[in-house]
Each structure stands twice: as structure tokens, then as C-alpha cells.
Amino acid sequence: MTASVLRTGSRRDDLVLAAFELIARKGMEGLRLREVAQAVGLDHSTLHHYFPTKEDLIGEVVSYATGQLAETLRLDGTPVEQVTRHLRLTGRAVRDRTELFVVLCELNLRANRDPAIRAIIDRSDQNWRGPVEAQLARMSWAPGFDPATIASLIIAAVKGTILDPGTAPDVLDQLERLLVQAQAR
Template identity: 45%
Template sequence: MVGGETEGRRAQLVAAAFRRVAESGFEGLRLRQVAEDVGIDHSTLHHHFSTKQSLVEAVAAYTTRQFWGASPPAPDRSSALRGHLRVLQQMMVERPDLFAVTVELDLRARRDPAVAAAMAQHESGWRAALVEILTDLVPDPAMSAELVIAVVKGVRLLPDVAGPVLDLLAEQLIGDRRG
């Protein structure tokens, strides 16, 4: 296979594995099913991913990339926080599969150092972006960033209440300072 074809096939395999994890969790992830989903033989999958672990790590990277650049530009920090939370809430509605996989990844990270490292890297970037947004808005931007992360991780399990909860979170953090 030519390099581009190999990368294209890898991307198809990662997307298929992502869908399987969203539907059945990591416990239901079967390499044979992923290969079938893409229309290749199980043994061919191993030319792209030598182990199930390497495919899981690729799913973690693919999943976290879905959040890059998701927040719109904003004229001020209050608007940036509200916009960020609004985008996450919208993604919860439009992409429930994405949040199902993030739950699976967070659970797996507790017992899988490679997934833990991928998630920690994603979360450190998210944390830094939140601290930047929250600077000059709240007395303790670092702790407030932790609060935002914890609340988002909680409401992804209850997407029907995500909008009101995230609106309340923004209100609690920044009050009436609307941008």
C-alpha cells in the first residue's frame, strides 16, 4: 500500500473502533468486528495496528482531537467562557458518541498508563485554555478551571441537564458580567 492509502486505512480503522467503543465500550471492542466494519481481513488490521492497545491509543488521540478549536473567538473572557460551555453543551447534544467515548477513555485511563497519558495531555491543554479564560474573572483561575472540568465531566453523563447546569456554572463563576 502507498503511504496515503495506509494512512487512509488507519483512519478508517480508528473511526470504526471509535464507533464500536461508543456503542459497546472498550469491553465490547473486538478487532475482528473493526476489521469487518472496514471491509478487511482481521490479519490485515495487524499491519496497521500491531496490538489492540495501539488501536486503543489511536482512538484516544482521535477522540481528543475532536475538541481542538471547538470554541469560537470571543470579544472578552466572560463571553469566551460562556461560548466554550455553550459549544460543549451543543456537542453533547449533536455528538453523544463523542462523550460516550470520553467516559470510556476516562474509565480506562484509571488502569491503562498509555491512555492515562493521552488523556492527561488533552486535559492539560484544556486546563491551560480555561485558566487563560478565567484569569481576571475569578480569584482562583486554576481551581475554577478544575471546577469547570469536573462539572463538564459530570454532565456528560446527563446531557439533558447539561445546558442549564453549564449556564448556572458560568453564572456562578462570572455573575452578570455578560460580554
């Protein structure tokens, strides 16, 4: 990564974007704070004024990445419309915005080996799980269906499609249809 002009006007935001881009290109193994700082024209030691630790920067990268998916969790419409919209928009995003999901996949894989990143991912997942579970809890389900478990299924399905982004819209569309059929009539 070469030094670049500030993109947002905020050094902190530019550092997050530089880290995001570096992870997208080189993976978590290639995330070097020196390169992140250089990309926004800072000395490596100055980066620590914005982010005391690498995990602090990674936490902001997760917030940036997941924030781009906030529109999928809009609360307008019926609970069924909310859940189906979430699955549809997420499926399209996985297919069309591969760099976003490359970064999220990298972070999820690293979380399996790094407790600090696991804590960041778990917090992020809870911010996702909460609204999805709330939407599901407002729906009527056939006996034996639990909204908390269905929320886990949705999260697992989305994370799974990250490994094969081209299938995401079809896989999540199929999940949507199964969920609609599983509702109590």
C-alpha cells in the first residue's frame, strides 16, 4: 500500500479505511500498522495516538464493515418483510461487494485463533443477532421453531455464503422461502 491523500478529512476514518483495504488485499496476516499509517501519510508511532492497539483499529474496521450492512436491518414493514428484506439485501451485498465480505471472512477466521478478535466479532454478531432475533420473535412460528435458533441459522447461512459469494442470493432466497413456510398459519 502506498501513501495516499486523505480520503475523508478525518485521520481516524482514513486509518480505518486503509486497514480495511489492506485486509481486503492481503488478509489479516498482511495487516501491518506501518503500512496503514503510511497509506494516510502518518508516521507509525502517530497511528497509536488514534488507536492505542491493533485490536482497537480492528474493532473500528469491524464497525465500519458491519455499518455498511445496516440498511439490511431496517425496521419498516411487517416482521416477515423485515426478515425477507434482510436476507435479500444481504445476499446481494455478499455477491456484489466482495471486498466487504472478504474482510469480514478474514476477521471471522482469525477470531478462531485470537481471543481479542473473537471478543470483537462476538460483540458485532450480538449487534446483528439482537435485531434479527427481535424481528423473528414478532413472527408466528409453527411448533418447534425457536426465534433465537433461527437467528443463529440466518447468521450461519450468511457467514457460510461468504465462502462462495456467487451463491449468496440463491442460498439466502431459499432460506427466506423455508422461513416463510415455517410460520404458523
